[in-house]
Amino acid sequence: METQPSVASHVADSERVQRGIQGVAGMGASVANLALLLSVWGQWSAVLAVAGVSVVLTLFNAVLAERLVPRIGRARAEALRMGINATGICLIGIHTRWHVLLWVFVPYNMLWYFGLDSWVRPRMAIYLVSIDGVALATGAEPATVLSFSIIGIFGYLVSEKRGALLTEKNLELARTHQELQQLHQRALEQERLSSLGLMAASVAHEINNPMSYVTSNVDSLLQDMRDEPNLSAPMKEYVDDVLPATLDGIKRVNSIVSDLRRFSRxxxxxxxxxxxxxxxxxxxxxxxxxxxxxxxxxxxxxxxxxxxxxxxxxxxxxxxxxxxxxxxxxxxxxxxxxxxxxxxxxxxxxxxxxxxxxxxxxxxxxxxxxxxxxxxxxxxxxxxxxxxxxxxxxxxxxxxxxxxxxxxxxxxxKVPALPPEKGSGGDLRVAGH
The missing domain is CATH 3.30.565.10 (Histidine kinase-like ATPase, C-terminal domain)
Structure with a gap:
């Protein structure tokens, strides 16, 4: 029997981790938005662009994206979220002339979204290529684009490996915990079976004593009646049929009790x-x-x-x-x-x-x-x-x-080659597979 954690349990754990990450990520995004806003203060078109897009993205990331998950699934909700974030970064980049603080958001978005489904890497590639393409087409410095793209790519790969390792460790711990629970249950069952064996031996011993008296008395009665010359017809029937059959049944009971005593030792x-x-x-x-x-x-x-x-x-x-x-x-x-x-x-x-x-x-x-x-x-x-x-x-x-x-x-x-000196471990009295 295999001890794998259930898929539903693993999905539930992933959702809990995701919610925990989003709380911390939201705080980081707010700090980055505030720093960018202060850095372009006085350039009012840029300020309006940063403030307006930041409010929309914050609202969508914190509320709307999560409400869409039960309806369209986590994978589709993430694809939509990444697309909207890429669009917002491009809008702010055009208005702020691709301020260096804006580029923080590019690798930042890539670091905390990993391992959700098989389309994560393709989404990341589309996200990065889209932003880089718009940035280069609208006057961004190629060196800046390359620098933050490298940070984003390798930062994402590191975080993905770390997340995979943590997931593997969690699954291993879950399997170990489940195996320990099963072993504990089996140990309890073995103890119960051992107790039943001892009880069976005791019961067989208690039955054996009165059955000895019964056997002896019925056998003596049969012999005495056979020695009696003047028995009536009904009594002869007892001698010829009833008592021998009774004695045979008693001997069968004695054999079963003897077998049970020996088997339970x-x-x-x-x-x-x-x-x-x-x-x-x-x-x-x-x-x-x-x-x-x-x-x-x-x-x-x-x-x-x-x-x-x-x-x-x-x-x-x-x-x-x-x-x-x-x-x-x-x-x-x-x-x-x-x-x-x-x-x-x-x-x-x-x-x-x-x-x-x-x-x-x-x-x-x-x-x-x-x-x-x-x-x-x-x-x-x-x-x-x-x-x-x-x-x-x-x-x-x-x-x-x-x-x-x-x-x-x-x-x-018929004759084993080398009989072992110690027990084979086959003394459990279990009949089941």
């Missing part, structure tokens, strides 16, 4: 030899509640003993089975297959669910990437699954197509 698990098929059946029992709405098909060859961390292998299979169940609508099929392939074990978890797009598959094993609604997945499940498989020296692949289901394929060596 948080201590370090070393490499050991284990019955692979037994662990596959354990994963099926744990995931069964998430697969009640689909048909579960099994194709399990007898794999035999495998070396590894059995609890982590159960975690991998539970993750994949739960994901398959959540992606498959009612009446669909989830198929679990396992078979020997020489020194490898090949496992396939296939579903007839919604499938995944190419974009989703590219990010599938990234930490915190999830396609599920809030509360149904943290984006850690498949990342952890991949870590566990790699730690066992295996590999995992996915085939999926939108609307046609998904198939996860795992290949595990």
């Amino acid at each position: 948080g201590d370090f698990e070393g490499y050991s030899s284990y019955d692979f098929n037994a662990e596959v059946r354990t994963a099926l029992r744990i995931a069964r509640i998430q697969l009640g709405h689909v048909r579960v098909e099994e194709a399990l060859e007898e794999v035999g003993p495998v070396v590894g961390r059995p609890r982590q292998i159960v975690q991998v299979l539970v993750n994949l089975l739960v994901n398959a169940g959540q992606a498959t609508p009612a009446g669909g099929v989830v198929r679990l297959a396992a078979r020997n392939e020489g020194a490898l074990v090949r496992v396939e978890v296939r579903d007839t669910g919604s499938g995944m797009s190419e974009e989703t598959k590219r990010h599938l094993f990234e930490p915190f990437f999830t396609t599920k609604p809030a509360g149904l997945g943290t984006g850690l499940g498949l990342s952890v699954v991949q870590g566990i498989i790699k730690a066992h020296g295996g590999r995992i692949e996915v085939e999926s197509e939108l609307g046609k289901g998904t198939c996860f394929t795992i290949e595990l060596p």
Whole structure:
């Protein structure tokens, strides 16, 4: 999952910066106008030109241009503003014979308008060429024109680079802040999942004790009734059907509780030899509640003993089975297959669910990437699954197509080459991607 700030937020920040700049720029323009007015004092035609044009430009820049922004957009409003300012500078220049103080406005206008849209540089070029052309045609000194044009061009380029750098830093800070918020949220979710695992282990332990009494008592009752020679027909039915079925159900409950206790343990698990098929059946029992709405098909060859961390292998299979169940609508099929392939074990978890797009598959094993609604997945499940498989020296692949289901394929060596001494980081009890 990518953490980009929204376009709307970036535009809003640019508008706030623009308004802040305009306040300072307005003060500078007023000071420059006053200095120019005083310098031509006594030349009344020039005074009237400076005063009249300055009032019009100030009014337009401060009020009218901003009111036009919501209607025609910032880019068009700026183009209009630059055109009117260029016209005003030319009018004042003609009446003041291009007084040197007037030339301050040429680079000044260029310094504080940058980065608004892709047409900023063309507008600046038209602005500068127009003023320079009129100035040279009406008697301005070429050296003065060249000097202030150079200042305007390179001053604008410097301010543009500085503005781009500040924008980049702001975006980087926004991304970092958003990433920190997401990491904080994920840490809270991990802590919650860890607490749920401990609670599940405690609940399983509490259930285990009374179930031991129930198992023992029902088994004893069945044996005593079998030893009784003179049972009535209804009681014989209990001995032959009811109590054996009850005892079988109790044993299934005990198996689930035992699986849950072992699966929820948080201590370090070393490499050991284990019955692979037994662990596959354990994963099926744990995931069964998430697969009640689909048909579960099994194709399990007898794999035999495998070396590894059995609890982590159960975690991998539970993750994949739960994901398959959540992606498959009612009446669909989830198929679990396992078979020997020489020194490898090949496992396939296939579903007839919604499938995944190419974009989703590219990010599938990234930490915190999830396609599920809030509360149904943290984006850690498949990342952890991949870590566990790699730690066992295996590999995992996915085939999926939108609307046609998904198939996860795992290949595990029966005996990993060099089992790591420490945990693989795959102890999170998460089932979600």
